[in-house]
Amino acid sequence: TDPEFSIVTRSYCTILAQFAQHLCDQYSVIPSGFFWDAITEMDEQNRPIHTFQVCHVMEPNQNNWLRSGWIQRQAAQRVYVELRFTLRDCNSIPWVSGTCKETFNLFYLQTDLDKVFNVGLKVDTIAADESFTQTDLGDRVLRLNTEVREVGPVTQKGFYLAFQDVGACIALVSVKVFYKRCPSTLRNLAAFPETVPHMDSSSLVEVRGACVENAEERDTPKLYCGADGDWLVPLGRCICSIGHEEMDGDCQACRPGFFKGNAGNFKCSKCPLHSSSHDQAATICHCDKGFYRANKDPPTMACTRPPSAPQNLVSLLNDTALFLHWMPPSNTGGRSDILYNVLCQRCDGGDSGATQCEPCEPDLRFIPRPLGITGTSVAILDFAMHANYTFHVEAVNGVSELGVAARSLANVTVTTHQSGKLLMKKDWATYSSIALSWSEVEPPPSEILDYEVKYYEKQEQLSYSSTRTRAASVVVTGLRPSTVYVFHVRARTAAGFTAYSPNFECATAAEGTKSAMETSNSALLYVSCLSVPFSGIKTYVDPDTYEDPTQAVEEFAKEIDPSYICIDRVIGAGEFGEVCSGRLRIPGRKDIAVAIKTLKGGYMEQQRREFLREASIIGQFNNSNIIRLEGVVTKSKPVMIVVEYMENGALDSFLRTRDGQFMVLQLVGMLRGIVVGMTYLSDMGYVHRDLAARNILVDENLVCKVSDFGMSRVLEDDSDAAYTATGGKIPIRWTAPEAIAYGKFSSASDVWSYGIVMWEVMSYGERPYWEMSNQDVILSIEEGYRLPAPIGCPVILHQLMLHCWQKEWGQRPHFNDILSFLDKLIINPSSMLTLVNDAMRYVFSQYDNAIKTSKGMLTKSNLET
Ligand code: ADE
Numbered sequence: 001t002d003p004e005f006s007i008v009t010r011s012y013c014t015i016l017a018q019f020a021q022h023l024c025d026q027y028s029v030i031p032s033g034f035f036w037d038a039i040t041e042m043d044e045q046n047r048p049i050h051t052f053q054v055c056h057v058m059e060p061n062q063n064n065w066l067r068s069g070w071i072q073r074q075a076a077q078r079v080y081v082e083l084r085f086t087l088r089d090c091n092s093i094p095w096v097s098g099t100c101k102e103t104f105n106l107f108y109l110q111t112d113l114d115k116v117f118n119v120g121l122k123v124d125t126i127a128a129d130e131s132f133t134q135t136d137l138g139d140r141v142l143r144l145n146t147e148v149r150e151v152g153p154v155t156q157k158g159f160y161l162a163f164q165d166v167g168a169c170i171a172l173v174s175v176k177v178f179y180k181r182c183p184s185t186l187r188n189l190a191a192f193p194e195t196v197p198h199m200d201s202s203s204l205v206e207v208r209g210a211c212v213e214n215a216e217e218r219d220t221p222k223l224y225c226g227a228d229g230d231w232l233v234p235l236g237r238c239i240c241s242i243g244h245e246e247m248d249g250d251c252q253a254c255r256p257g258f259f260k261g262n263a264g265n266f267k268c269s270k271c272p273l274h275s276s277s278h279d280q281a282a283t284i285c286h287c288d289k290g291f292y293r294a295n296k297d298p299p300t301m302a303c304t305r306p307p308s309a310p311q312n313l314v315s316l317l318n319d320t321a322l323f324l325h326w327m328p329p330s331n332t333g334g335r336s337d338i339l340y341n342v343l344c345q346r347c348d349g350g351d352s353g354a355t356q357c358e359p360c361e362p363d364l365r366f367i368p369r370p371l372g373i374t375g376t377s378v379a380i381l382d383f384a385m386h387a388n389y390t391f392h393v394e395a396v397n398g399v400s401e402l403g404v405a406a407r408s409l410a411n412v413t414v415t416t417h418q419s420g421k422l423l424m425k426k427d428w429a430t431y432s433s434i435a436l437s438w439s440e441v442e443p444p445p446s447e448i449l450d451y452e453v454k455y456y457e458k459q460e461q462l463s464y465s466s467t468r469t470r471a472a473s474v475v476v477t478g479l480r481p482s483t484v485y486v487f488h489v490r491a492r493t494a495a496g497f498t499a500y501s502p503n504f505e506c507a508t509a510a511e512g513t514k515s516a517m518e519t520s521n522s523a524l525l526y527v528s529c530l531s532v533p534f535s536g537i538k539t540y541v542d543p544d545t546y547e548d549p550t551q552a553v554e555e556f557a558k559e560i561d562p563s564y565i566c567i568d569r570v571i572g573a574g575e576f577g578e579v580c581s582g583r584l585r586i587p588g589r590k591d592i593a594v595a596i597k598t599l600k601g602g603y604m605e606q607q608r609r610e611f612l613r614e615a616s617i618i619g620q621f622n623n624s625n626i627i628r629l630e631g632v633v634t635k636s637k638p639v640m641i642v643v644e645y646m647e648n649g650a651l652d653s654f655l656r657t658r659d660g661q662f663m664v665l666q667l668v669g670m671l672r673g674i675v676v677g678m679t680y681l682s683d684m685g686y687v688h689r690d691l692a693a694r695n696i697l698v699d700e701n702l703v704c705k706v707s708d709f710g711m712s713r714v715l716e717d718d719s720d721a722a723y724t725a726t727g728g729k730i731p732i733r734w735t736a737p738e739a740i741a742y743g744k745f746s747s748a749s750d751v752w753s754y755g756i757v758m759w760e761v762m763s764y765g766e767r768p769y770w771e772m773s774n775q776d777v778i779l780s781i782e783e784g785y786r787l788p789a790p791i792g793c794p795v796i797l798h799q800l801m802l803h804c805w806q807k808e809w810g811q812r813p814h815f816n817d818i819l820s821f822l823d824k825l826i827i828n829p830s831s832m833l834t835l836v837n838d839a840m841r842y843v844f845s846q847y848d849n850a851i852k853t854s855k856g857m858l859t860k861s862n863l864e865t
Pocket residue numbers: 571572579594595627643644645646647649650697
């Protein structure tokens with residue numbers, strides 16, 4: 001307790017015994033001639049120092065012993081003894097002969113009982129680092145030495161220490177006996193008990209921690225206690241349980257207004273909007289009255305409520321379909337998962353004259369469906385004529401079923417009534433033509449402008465052709481012999497189309513037969529055929545409109561027996577799997593070279609659909625500049641899409657490897673092919689969205705074909721596609737500004753992309769806008785900058801490009817305009833003699849003015865002329 005004598009210990013030492021004034025009685029001087037004396041001295045500051053001293057330096061053969069009392073070992077495995085002492089320098093004592101020593105010995109003896117000490121085991125001979133001299137004594141300088149020795153191993157219940165003096169002049173100032181331990185501690189929310197290190201200093205003691213209150217184990221928490229009393233290698237951890245958060249190494253309950261729904265070392269969250277928690281340690285916040293949480297809503301989401309009724313419900317009745325259109329509800333209830341249900345009632349005047357309502361006929365067709373509509377419109381087909389229908393449109397969201405409030409409905413009543421019915425009849429038929437005429441059963445509301453005849457092979461219901469005629473008759477040619485066709489006709493009036501006439505079935509004659517009409521009046525037939533404009537253009541059917549996309553694949557793609565496909569080699573890697581080249585060897589047909597896209601194993605159903613979606617798109621096209629689908633393999637694995645093989649691969653890499661090797665006319669020929677394909681696509685109502693040289697394939701004759709369909713897949717796959725602020729993935733450099741800014745993709749935006757493809761072709765595969773960032777591209781286009789003409793590019797072609805890049809999409813040429821323009825250039829190649837050479841090459845930045853003032857730009861009208 002005396003400050004000078006209390007030894008400053010490290011926190012992880014347990015002191016077994018300490019020599020100080022009040023403990024001195026425990027030390028006994030073992031009788032042996034001369035003794036150790038208990039002496040109290042004064043230090044430099046005149047404070048008393050209690051010591052044991054011995055100093056018989058003049059007499060030979062000294063053997064003076066001082067021993068401690070019995071020291072209980074307690075939990076100690078390794079015991080340390082710290083000695084503080086002073087020792088006199090023999091040389092400083094006059095007249096001492098060789099009898100003076102400058103060391104003493106430390107001994108220990110372990111016993112289970114407090115019994116008489118016999119000589120034990122020697123621990124060490126202790127020498128002083130600093131010995132004092134006469135001068136020090138005179139100057140009252142205390143040259144104190146501190147030595148620590150390890151004693152042991154000690155395994156019995158206790159031990160004695162003994163100090164043997166053999167003729168030195170020593171003052172033992174203090175003795176501290178201690179062992180080391182790892183102190184109890186908290187780590188990673190686990191409590192570890194005080195632990196004594198292993199006797200063997202090289203091995204660690206593994207200690208398991210116990211999670212603190214309101215915490216739970218995530219991997220057993222462990223620490224290792226090292227020989228020096230240090231905790232080492234923390235492993236595992238505990239985490240705060242639900243309703244509790246970590247604070248100052250503890251897990252404390254969430255305050256009211258906060259919650260924590262999962263165990264973990266993160267903070268309690270504030271209750272989301274429209275919810276609250278009143279108690280401590282809340283694991284969830286409860287929704288306020290009138291607000292709900294759907295099963296799948298995370299507890300962090302605001303509570304929501306059912307939406308209000310849809311707004312501005314309107315109906316539109318045309319000849320065959322009734323359309324309902326509405327606006328989203330003014331109050332979405334705070335959710336985005338809004339769906340609409342259309343409920344239908346048919347309300348007719350009963351016999352009594354009173355209106356009676358009943359559910360609508362079950363065979364009424366709703367497109368896409370009556371319930372769970374994601375869009376804000378629905379088409380209704382097969383309704384009865386002269387009937388009153390009442391439609392209730394209801395908006396629902398994920399919590400509608402939880403609410404008790406009355407449903408909010410928007411209502412509209414529609415009376416179906418149509419006029420202008422036509423009735424068809426067959427005039428004659430040959431093996432390849434059918435002549436039809438029709439009459440009005442019910443006159444249309446306004447003057448007939450012309451008629452549209454739609455027809456298809458009865459067996460092939462999904463692809464149809466149509467033709468227009470001013471006369472109330474038509475001769476349809478180019479038909480297949482012995483085939484049943486289905487015809488409808490409708491009239492176009494200033495007020496729109498009338499209803500189609502009922503299905504009219506009519507078969508062609510067998511091949512080789514000639515009708516009386518044909519033999520007797522072939523000239524007339526020829527004239528009659530010519531007078532009928534025949535367009536025969538089909539419209540593209542989006543496979544996504546099919547409830548089951550597999551059906552679209554079955555409809556548009558032929559199933560190929562996989563044994564007919566011979567794979568030669570891998571030519572590339574697509575998003576879904578490898579692309580291979582090979583041959584299609586259908587028995588009885590000529591072998592054809594094909595490219596085979598495979599769907600790699602382990603796919604999800606959604607990926608399979610995405611993959612096959614492309615086939616159901618390409619399968620609808622039949623054009624020499626669109627990649628041709630040979631068929632699909634869906635009934636066995638691997639799932640494959642087989643298309644015609646294009647020997648020269650993708651147009652961009654093809655041109656890069658042949659820089660400067662083609663004549664301008666050859667390049668224009670390639671561009672023409674692409675326009676032919678694009679005209680076909682736009683006529684069918686298909687918008688490509690990723691028209692770029694990398695998506696054009698080139699065959700051995702340099703014929704270019706548009707490929708890579710199925711926009712969503714393409715853009716996932718397309719390394720040039722970047723995410724926009726709204727989350728869509730768009731190939732910025734190729735995309736028209738209105739499509740980037742607000743998703744307005746159209747054939748006009750495809751025309752913009754076509755202009756970029758022209759630039760890629762004329763620059764032999766240069767990257768549009770070089771290394772500019774996407775953001776810079778968007779900004780410079782917005783400011784009016786446009787790509788300059790590639791070196792050696794005819795000025796007229798660059799003008800055409802600029803025309804495709806008009807900001808206003810309505811001002812851009814249509815693909816068929818571009819086609820006739822290119823045809824004129826090809827017929828008159830001298831128009832392409834003026835090249836953009838280096839001297840007159842526009843510098844990119846100089847375009848600013850030219851574009852803004854439209855100076856030097858091709859307008860739509862001068863392009864047409
Ligand atoms: N790479 C992708 N499709 C291809 C095709 N049809 N021909 C050649 N290479 C291709």
